[in-house]
Amino acid sequence: MIWILAFLSGLGAAFGLQPYNLWPLSFVALALWLALLRQSKTNRQVFFLGWFFAFGYFWLGLDWIAQAFTHQANMPSWLGFIAVPLLSCYLSCYLALGTLAARYFIAAVHSPFSAWKRANLSTIPIWRWTLVVAGCWTISEWIKSWLFAGFPWNPLGVIWLNLLPVAEIARWIGSYALSAMAILVAGALLSLYEIIFPNRTKRLFPAQGWSRFLPAILIIMPIVAWTLIAGYDVRWLWSDKKLIHLVIVQPNIPQDEKADTRYQARHAAIFTRLSGKAEPYPRMILWPEDAVQTYLEEDPFTRTHLSEILAPRDLLLLGGDALVSNDEGRIIAVRNSLFVLNAKGILVKRYDKANLVPFGEFMPFRHWASYLGLARLVPGDLDFIPGPGAESFNFKDFGSVGIQICYEIVFSGRVVDRFHRPDFIFNLSNDSWFGVSGPPQHLAQARLRAIEEGLPIARATSTGISALIDAEGHIIDQLPVNRAGRLSVVVPPAMQPTFFARYGNRISLIFAMSLLLITLLGRIKAR
Known part of the structure; x- marks a missing residue:
């Protein structure tokens, strides 16, 4: 059942792509996937939750490939309906490995001298888990864009084109970092749900000291960024x-x-x-x-x-x-x-x-x-x-x-x-x-x-x-x-050359590494 939910979450996230443009569904689906990940107990579960989510996302997002086989006389058209899931299987491995790397990182940070491979993610504050998943997802998408000739079609961040002022942040941080922002918003929704309905699910966010304000910060950050960019005068750049x-x-x-x-x-x-x-x-x-x-x-x-x-x-x-x-x-x-x-x-x-x-x-x-x-x-x-x-x-x-x-x-x-x-x-x-x-x-x-x-x-x-x-x-x-x-x-x-035009995807990678560093520094301070 959990694998089916992960697959359906991936399908839901893909509905934020063109031509569907159902971007609110994407954020809800991502939040559900993050909740499923937090309840996982083993590396195997984390890997396959990431894989099934990505499989659903790519299967719907790459359905157009099947059409290409109808124009090829050397191969039967029905082969296109096999090619789409096969390609999706391959591409899903990148993001599944990224999700697994996120678990290894967060578990190592919280339990570096113990059986960290068996760390219980449900006990880790949701803001830390969200930052790590967002950072690892960005790095995975970047690797997918060049390894073995690369296939960078439909990065998760493309859903922000439905909210163009947010998408314009790409001139500073690149489109792969926009994917991290989508996951941050999903983590904020999950935190908000936990605050509004504290008794419906197991407590995912330990409210201790200043950290109880972090869900609100995660929610406000994208909204503030959107407002600033929407009102930002770029005429001096022309x-x-x-x-x-x-x-x-x-x-x-x-x-x-x-x-x-x-x-x-x-x-x-x-x-x-x-x-x-x-x-x-x-x-x-x-x-x-x-x-x-x-x-x-x-x-x-x-x-x-x-x-x-x-x-x-x-x-x-x-x-x-x-x-x-x-x-x-x-x-x-x-x-x-x-x-x-x-x-x-x-x-x-x-x-x-x-x-x-x-x-x-x-x-x-x-x-x-x-x-x-x-x-x-x-x-x-x-x-x-x-x-x-x-x-x-x-x-x-x-x-x-x-x-x-x-x-x-x-x-x-x-x-x-x-x-x-x-x-x-x-x-x-x-x-x-x-x-x-x-x-x-x-x-x-x-x-x-x-x-x-x-x-x-x-x-x-x-x-x-x-x-x-x-x-x-x-x-x-x-x-x-x-x-x-x-x-x-x-x-x-x-x-004039944008920040991204000057430095390229190094900016996206620095953004991803910064998310991981914030998690690491937050844990050191907590100790």
């Missing part, structure tokens, strides 16, 4: 840059039609129409990932045809593939790339995606996987290879543009070239693979990157959601899912 005119194109071309040669003329007409006509000012026209089905570098005819929609000072940024050859001229791999095309039909820049999708753009352990009949979700016999990393392009009429292709935008602290800070980020994507919940979750994580870096982000996707996001995470304009259209917009100003 940069002063020229006007940049963008045309963001969303063609709404279904995934299954893209490679079909019967529709090529119709697709070209859609892109041409939505790109609009020349204006008195220079325009940067943004097309989504996988916008062309040909290799632009080897196809001068297509380059010439595309350049006809551009005025002399316009630029077209679009996604496509680039071939990679060895010294003998044999094609050995492909790159997922962005190309910059000018009005003369010349490719003036190319960016290669650095953070590739495992099992989507490359096949881990390909030799062994082939024996099992597994193939990549992206059709083709060649694996993609990564580029060097985040890069900024400077243009005379448009300033500096940072590029992030699709999935790359979810990697906190890794979306900007720190030595060449751009004026805005262009995130091109192909979200037509990802069902109902994938596109709004992808947009939400782009908003977190905008807040962290203090940079506006323009998103162009195949079927939605295309959007312009300002440096505070507000959506200035957007096109909904499954609707063709264009956004003719002016890029909002960027901020």
Whole structure:
């Protein structure tokens, strides 16, 4: 029964994600999970309570992955419904180990010279337990973001986008530390419940001396922080840059039609129409990932045809593939790339995606996987290879543009070239693979990157959601899912480099370690 409750708590917490946005349920579910953890007696119970909670959270949060298998002819679509729980099982291990580490830490602090592995968590003040769980959760999410190529989709802190003034704290502490704040609020709710209903459950918070005020402090802290940030005047942080005119194109071309040669003329007409006509000012026209089905570098005819929609000072940024050859001229791999095309039909820049999708753009352990009949979700016999990393392009009429292709935008602290800070980020994507919940979750994580870096982000996707996001995470304009259209917009100003932009996820880790240190110092003082 306790495992089922932990699983249901994880499901409840995931309902705070997009597109559900039931954020109060997330905090209640987290509080229930913390209460279950405090009643656990063994390391095994703590580990599996953390694992089942994370499993429920990831299962609902990653349900869009099953949709991707319906577009892959090399594998049956039903395999997607197995892939989601399998991936959730793997990701849950990170947070389960983090929860177990929290128990080891708090038990060692309270009983360093005794049988600390058997320490009873119900006797430990709830504020200490909450701080330790919050700190260890943040560290676990950070490890999950880079170990074995990383998969940082949907950190717990993304639920704060429902309360944007709180989410804006990410510019100081990062999005992983926002996850710790969510757990702190859940601990405050649990403490509040214990104060209001002291006789309904076993006393979880020993009210001795000044410590009886700690539940109220835990409750007030997020509210005060929210108020301060909401009223904080950040105008002094803004940069002063020229006007940049963008045309963001969303063609709404279904995934299954893209490679079909019967529709090529119709697709070209859609892109041409939505790109609009020349204006008195220079325009940067943004097309989504996988916008062309040909290799632009080897196809001068297509380059010439595309350049006809551009005025002399316009630029077209679009996604496509680039071939990679060895010294003998044999094609050995492909790159997922962005190309910059000018009005003369010349490719003036190319960016290669650095953070590739495992099992989507490359096949881990390909030799062994082939024996099992597994193939990549992206059709083709060649694996993609990564580029060097985040890069900024400077243009005379448009300033500096940072590029992030699709999935790359979810990697906190890794979306900007720190030595060449751009004026805005262009995130091109192909979200037509990802069902109902994938596109709004992808947009939400782009908003977190905008807040962290203090940079506006323009998103162009195949079927939605295309959007312009300002440096505070507000959506200035957007096109909904499954609707063709264009956004003719002016890029909002960027901020001066934020605290997070200067120091990255070191800040989140320092925040997490500070929570652990407070617990340790509180115990030393108590002695």
